[in-house]
Amino acid sequence: MHKIYSLDDGRFIAYKQHKSKKNSLINIVFLHGMMSNMAGKKSNYLHHLCQEEDLNFLAFDNYGHGNSSGRFIDQTIESWFDATQAIMYHTSNNFKNIIVGSSLGGWLAMLAAVKNNIDISGVVALSPAIDFTETLIWNKLTEKNKYLMVNKGYIELSGNSCNSKYSISYNLISNARKYLLLNKSTINIQCPLAIIHGMQDQEVPYQESVNLINRVQTCYSTLKLLRYADHFLSDPASLSNISYAIKEIMQQINS
Known part of the structure; x- marks a missing residue:
């Protein structure tokens, strides 16, 4: 059963939350990908993991997705990032937040770490679609389709x-240009980063994650390439790797 957080501007965000029974400060925040929602396999897996490990958990439908307000076509990277910050301020301001971002959610997670407006203690980026609006959409359009768009x-x-x-x-496309990351020689963040990418990904080439980690400057960063995994990283082996990455980040936080 989801909850609703209503903003002053009339928009609202559907979310689900699990709270630690022993007051753990660790909060796992799941950011879904484009055209997905908080009811997907990875989100449910992480929710169950947090219940088992007695960790806090947050997942939500971003604007234009699932049960949250707005039409998909009206959204931008800015509106999705605003929603991410708004729901985290509302629910997670006093936690050590580990953001697990999938695809588009991976880009939003990196932006949250770069902007550092709320306590981000770690990022696990899953098939991160950093700058996808430019590199995977705009740059691949024909001149005719660019004109039409x-x-x-x-x-x-x-x-x-x-x-x-x-x-x-x-x-x-145009709004996202204010939020591009891979056009920078270095990307500075203040928290540990773990990237997981499937080498059979047909949506976001795994080389994009190699490009990303070569630019990130932080205290701890890893990139794990899964030879047989696809973009969605929802198979049992991928889910186990996600769990392991979260526990590695937790060790870094506590060390």
Whole structure:
């Protein structure tokens, strides 16, 4: 059963939360990917893990997804990042937050660590789609489709791993340019980072994560490439690796 956090501007965020019975300060925050929601396999796995390990847990539907307000086509990286900060301020301000971000959520997790507006104690980035609006969408469009997107305001696209189409707005592309990370020679964050990427990923090439970790400056960072895993990292072996990465981050926090 989810809860609703209503903002003053009329928007609202659907979320679910588990609180530690022994007042653990560790809070696992799951950020889902684009066209996904908080009810996915990774989110449910982490929720169960936190119940077993007596850790705090937070997952939510970002704007335009699941049970939260807004249309997908109207959203931007800025609005999704605003939602991330808003729900964390509301629920998680006094915790040691480990953000587990999947795909788009990986980009948002990195932005949260870079901006450092709320206590981020660690990041686990899963198939992180850093700068995907530019490198994986805009740069791969034909000149004709770029023209159509600019003049129509959006175009219909589909992912490599699914047949369903979704509308990508030019506003999403243009707004995201303020939040690009991989155009920087160094990305400074103040917390441990673990990246996990499947080498069979058809949506975000694993080389993007190699590019990312080569730019990150932090106290502790790892990149694990899973030879047979795909973009979703929802198979049992991938889920076990996610659990292990979280526990490694916790060791770094407590050391």
